[in-house]
Amino acid sequence: MQNNRNQSQIVLWEGSPNYVSVYPIENDNSIVTIENAKILSYTGTKLNGNKIQYGPTESIAPFTSNNVSIQYEILPYKSQPTSVNKILTNIKAYKIETFLEGNILLIIILMAILVFICYLFFTRLLKKLRKPYVPAKKVV
Secondary structure, eight states, rough: BOOOTOOOOEEEEEEEOSSSSSEEEEEEEEEOOOSSEEEEEEEEEEETTTTEEEEEEEETTTOOOOOOOEEEEEOOOOOOOHHHHHHHHTOOOOEEOOOSOOOOHHHHHHHHHHHHHHHHHHHHHHHHSSSOOOOOOOOO
């Protein structure tokens, strides 16, 4: 979709600025940035220039998404035409802290124990394989 240099274009973006995770999210603070445009209306908590902040939100269940809408006007360029796709690629979400259930230290310790057990098993197996093969004597 191409926009003429002398005309502005109004765009409505609907979607989720949040990271949809399979794990519970402890804290989520998303910021959507709309560049080279004038924001007309939005659903969010705070507007700072061309950045809209969503959050901070706490204790989000897995697979949860928030639907928001942003209506903005793409301003006419003097040097080159702009496309809507170029603007939409600048929508960003960041500052997401994911809380994994369980103790990470416990998982690391269990993995180390498993590696050690595998090491012992394979070293003993190699010692048995290194012994020379001596055929049994036939008793007549």
